[in-house]
Each structure stands twice: as C-alpha cells, then as structure tokens.
Amino acid sequence: MKLFLAPFQFAARHGRWLLVLGLVAGVALPGLAAFMERQLPFAVALLLFFSALRVGPRQAVGAARDLGHSLYFVVILQVVCPLMFVGVLIATGWQSPLAFGLALMLTASPISGSPSLTILLGKDGAPALRLLIAGTALLPLTSIPVFWLLPDLIGGEGIFGATLRLLALIGIAAGLAFLIRGTAMKDPGPAGLGAIEGMAALTLAVMVVGLMSAIRPAITENPSGLVINLIAAFAANFGLQAATYLILKRPLPRQSAGLAVSAGNRNIALFLAALPAGVMEPLLLFIGCYQVPMFLTPMLLRRFYR
Numbered sequence: 653m654k655l656f657l658a659p660f661q662f663a664a665r666h667g668r669w670l671l672v673l674g675l676v677a678g679v680a681l682p683g684l685a686a687f688m689e690r691q692l693p694f695a696v697a698l699l700l701f702f703s704a705l706r707v708g709p710r711q712a713v714g715a716a717r718d719l720g721h722s723l724y725f726v727v728i729l730q731v732v733c734p735l736m737f738v739g740v741l742i743a744t745g746w747q748s749p750l751a752f753g754l755a756l757m758l759t760a761s762p763i764s765g766s767p768s769l770t771i772l773l774g775k776d777g778a779p780a781l782r783l784l785i786a787g788t789a790l791l792p793l794t795s796i797p798v799f800w801l802l803p804d805l806i807g808g809e810g811i812f813g814a815t816l817r818l819l820a821l822i823g824i825a826a827g828l829a830f831l832i833r834g835t836a837m838k839d840p841g842p843a844g845l846g847a848i849e850g851m852a853a854l855t856l857a858v859m860v861v862g863l864m865s866a867i868r869p870a871i872t873e874n875p876s877g878l879v880i881n882l883i884a885a886f887a888a889n890f891g892l893q894a895a896t897y898l899i900l901k902r903p904l905p906r907q908s909a910g911l912a913v914s915a916g917n918r919n920i921a922l923f924l925a926a927l928p929a930g931v932m933e934p935l936l937l938f939i940g941c942y943q944v945p946m947f948l949t950p951m952l953l954r955r956f957y958r
Contacts, residue, residue, distance in 0.1 A: 671947040674857035678864020678940070679871075688862030689936070693925035695859045697825050700788075700922070702852035703764035704829035705837070706845060707785065722786040726761075729915055730787055730794040734758035738801050750884055752804065753938030756923055757888060759798045761787035762914035763946065765856065768849075769917060770910045772950040773957045779910035787914070788826075791922070792819040804931075817926040859921060863943050866936035874937075881941040889945040892916040893953065909957050917946050 678685045688695075737758055741751055762784045763769075767777035787794075792815045799811045837844065870878040893916035900908035920939055924932050932939075945952075 670853050670857040671860055674860030675864060675943065675947065678861040679868050681861075682865070682868040685861055685865035685868060688858060689865040690862075692859060692862045692921070695855055695862065696921055696925040697821060699764060699852060699855045699859065700822065700825040701829050702848055702855060703784075704826040705833060706848045706852065707781070708833040709830040722782045723790075725783055725911060725914075726787050726790055726794065729783075730759060730761060730791065731797060734798045735801070738798055742801070747804075749934040750881060750938055752802065753881075753920070753935045753942075754884065754888060755798060755802060756935065757918050757920045757938075757942060759795050760918035760920045760922060761791045763917045763919045764852070766914045766917055767910070769949050770913045773909060773913070773954055775909035775913075775957060776906055777910060779907040780914045781910075783911060783914045788822060788919075791822065792816075814927060818922075821922070821925050860943055860947070863921065863936070863940045865940070867940045870937055877937065878941070881938045882944065885938065885941040886945045889916040889942065889949075890953065893949070894956070897957065912957075913949065917949065 678688075734755055737755055741747070741755065762780065764784065766780040766784055770780045771777040795818065796811055796815060799814055833840075840848065867878065870881075893912045896915040897908050897912035900911055904911070920942060924939075
C-alpha cells in the first residue's frame with residue numbers, strides 16, 4: 653500500500669511545480685493540449701470528487717455550521733460582484749468572449765485549491781475552506797441571476813437546465829466522495845490524505861494542460877488578443893485579492909487572507925462541465941490565461957500578504 657501511495661504523496665508535495673509543468677506543457681505541446689481539452693468536463697468532475705473526498709463529510713458539516721457567517725461573503729462575491737459587472741456590460745453594450753469570461757469568473761465559486769494556496773502563503777486556510785464549501789454548494793442558486801441577465805452564457809438551455817446540470821455535477825461528485833469517506837475511508841490518516849491531495853494535484857495539472865489549448869494558437873494567430881486576455885486575467889485575479897485583503901485585514905485579520913485568495917481565484921472551469929461546449933469554446937482563451945495568475949499566487953503575492 654505504501655508503494656502505491658508514494659507517487660501520489662510525491663505529487664502532493666510538489667503540486668506547485670506540477671501546475672507550472674502543466675502550464676508549460678499546454679503551451680509547448682498543442683496536440684496534447686487539444687486532446688486534454690476534450691477531457692475537461694470529466695477532469696472537472698474528477699477534481700470536484702477528490703476535493704470533496706479530501707474534505708470529508710465531517711469537516712463539511714463542521715463548515716456548514718459556519719454557513720451563516722460565510723453566506724454573507726458568498727452573496728457579496730458570487731451575487732453582488734457579478735451583478736454589478738453585468739450592469740456595466742448592459743449599460744455599455746460590451747459583448748465579447750472576454751466580457752462573458754469575466755462575468756462567468758465573478759459568478760464562480762472559489763477554486764478547490766484555495767485553502768491550499770492560503771496555507772502556502774503562510775496564512776490560515778480554514779476561512780477559505782468554509783467559503784469553498786458554502787460557495788460551491790450555493791453556486792446553482794447564486795448563478796441564476798447572471799444566467800437570467802446574460803442568456804448567451806447558457807446557450808439557450810434555459811436557466812433551469814443550466815442550474816440543474818450544475819446541481820447534478822456538484823451533488824453527484826460530492827455525494828459519491830462523502831459516501832466513500834463515510835464507509836471505505838473513514839480514517840485515511842495523513843498518508844491517505846496526502847495521496848488524495850496528490851491525485852487532485854495530478855488531475856489539476858491535466859486540466860491545466862487542456863485549458864492551455866487556446867493559448868498556443870493565440871501566440872501566432874492572435875497575439876494582441878492573448879496579451880489583452882492575460883492583462884485582464886491578472887488584473888481581475890490580483891485586483892480582487894488585493895481589494896478584499898485591504899478591506900478586511902483590520903476588521904478580520906485572521907480571515908482576510910483566506911477570503912482574499914478565495915475572492916480572486918474562482919473555479920470558472922467548473923462551468924466547462926455544466927454549460928454547452930459551443931458556449932464555452934470562445935471563452936477558453938480567457939480561461940487559459942486566468943490559470944496563470946491563479947497558480948502564480950503563492951509565488952508572486954507572498955510578500956503582499958505578509
């Protein structure tokens with residue numbers, strides 16, 4: 653068993669470099685990136701499963717007790733912020749893949765790795781974990797206003813269909829993971845949890861390769877579009893983190909870092925498994941660019957959070 657778990661534990665210890673390797677491989681190997689792009693819906697569901705498996709039902713229930721506290725931040729981040737941005741889009745008439753990508757990013761819940769990113773920054777990961785669970789659980793509800801105001805985001809499926817697919821994806825992946833943790837893996841121990849983290853890291857690295865599929869062609873065919881999307885991705889991600897941290901660091905000094913990391917790093921890829929491929933394909937360039945600041949957060953923002 654130790655021999656079986658060892659590679660995954662190694663992947664968990666070196667998860668940051670696996671993500672960097674995924675970024676490089678996705679750009680350097682366009683054939684592999686194109687193949688991985690077709691596997692993205694499955695990879696998204698698998699990552700959600702591993703995240704829930706790592707958390708376990710007991711910790712999830714414990715986080716649910718703090719739902720009232722986390723609910724306020726979920727509403728601000730996943731309802732108020734995207735609706736303000738959608739208001740700007742409607743007022744200005746701005747309609748483009750970048751505009752829709754930014755709207756979808758603001759609608760998304762925090763990424764499953766937000767607690768880990770917070771810990772890598774030397775801060776308490778518990779607030780990020782609570783927000784992750786609450787935000788993911790409530791995503792089918794919090795996304796409804798944006799879907800209603802921007803019907804192009806759901807490709808004519810209708811609000812009910814898009815919401816139902818999100819609910820099914822989250823419910824099945826998390827439900828199966830909690831069932832396994834409650835029966836076959838009641839006490840996985842540090843070694844087992846490390847192996848689960850490694851499986852999640854490997855899945856995330858595979859996802860990164862697929863998400864880079866739109867970047868390599870853009871380097872030669874649309875370099876200006878690539879630069880614009882990269883600038884927008886860094887501004888949105890780091891801007892949300894900086895604003896949240898600066899606002900909350902005095903009233904909530906122990907929670908501010910975790911909430912800020914969660915605010916900037918959103919699981920936009922979750923929609924790849926819930927919305928039509930024809931809708932998501934034009935957004936892949938922005939989604940790919942958005943992975944760059946996300947996975948560079950521990951390296952570039954460590955001094956800021958200090």
